[in-house]
Amino acid sequence: MKVYSVNKGVGFASSGVEYAQKxxxxxxxxxxxNDYYIFLNYLSKNITVYTDLLGYKNEQIIWIYNYLSHRTAQKSSYTVEMFIEALGAEHYEVLSQSESSIEIKVSNTQRYKLWLLEPNLIDRVDYIVNGSLVHVSHYDESLNNVEDYVQGKxxxxxxxDCQGEKSYEQFYDKNEIKVTYIDQQILFGKMAFYQYFFQQLQLEKKDAVIIDRPLDVVEGILPLLVHQVRLFSVVHAEHYNESLSKGNHILWNNNYEYIFEHADAFEAIIVATNRQNQILSQQLRKKTAIKTIPVGYINSISRKRSYKPFSLITASRLATEKHIDVLIKAVAIAKEVIPELTLDIYGEGGERKKLEEIIQKLEVEDSVKLCGHQNLDEIYSGYSAYVSASTSEGFGLSLLEALGAGLPMIGVDVEYGNREFIENGKNGILFERVSLNEMPEVLAKAIISFYEAHLDHSGRNISKQKAKAYLKNNVAKSWENLLEKGKK
Incomplete structure (x- = not known):
């Protein structure tokens, strides 16, 4: 059986969806x-740069743009010397050079900027005439694609293809696909392009397609796939807006609205927690199976007992919705009562600069650290607790990883991950959801209460007991039961 997981993009700061697929x-x-991972967004960097970080084999990766030009995912091997030789310029001048780029002047009006993945290895080349970008050439083992620009657009x-022959062309307006010319066909718009791609996959009825990111994708491909393959969709977040849902009127999360409206087209909709399963089962008007399968697992449960006192850890993308700024402010307040308190923040994202400024402003540089991306397998257990201020975790993979390390937790009293993993007063604290302006004070009180109740010590065994349900063999069995049950 072939199993295809459908996503849109992938990058350095991968979200919970990408880690769930991993x-x-x-x-x-x-x-x-035979499992494959489909990515539908155009990526300006070689996709293997990102998928290597998540441990994918190149043969598992189906990037739509590569697939339709008869290429597989390939690591970049196109060198600066190869480019210079192909350029054929008798005279050129290197204007600047760094670890990430080389700028070359070939005439008074023309220059090239070579963007490097590592020294001497080219990712892409910008061609600039009279100061304006004309085209961008992207490489892996050879020329992959060329982007043409007019007045910066x-x-x-x-x-x-790998032999250097043109496979297809796409024309754009406002960065949206308008027309694709491929295989003597004219495809209008993005959805027609997606549909053509899925037709080329030659799917069989026994194959499974798991849709992880449905928005802007599923509406076009569902009519093509329904009754042709085994269809599944995974819900990775809160699926509705509770405050704006009244009676029988449910305001769905727009990422999943189309899925829920056509739920009977799916063999199953998969959620990560029993609580979300219960709520969605009551709300869904279309009949379909709703299955609970955690989006992550743990290999083993830590036996380590020693940890640094009054040390907090959090791990996530540095994104606005994660409210890392609230954590920093809360720690600054709590330190007035617990001077030894520290917070280490793991992850990367667009909010880093803002968070650095908050740390400096609050003068907590000695106790709050931005630690970047790291493998946390052996790191979690050295902390006294995991803390989160996120109000919208459908599951929370970092929460699960911390649970497996035996960490007690402090988090907002919200569905679903926090209530799934935190037993209030036993292995952590669930604090009241309040406005973001009020949250630092409320969280600071929760942190102080946590340590006053010695939950950093007594909560560790409870976390380890709760973690057993998420061991790899148990989660694998859930997937096996789902996929084998309907296998033909």
């Missing part, structure tokens, strides 16, 4: 499945 890939390694992309 965990699924690892679970499927022990099954007799993208107008066309041309994709090439």
């Amino acid at each position: 965990y699924r890939k690892e679970l499927f390694e022990n099954f007799d499945y 993208l107008v066309k992309r041309t994709f090439y």
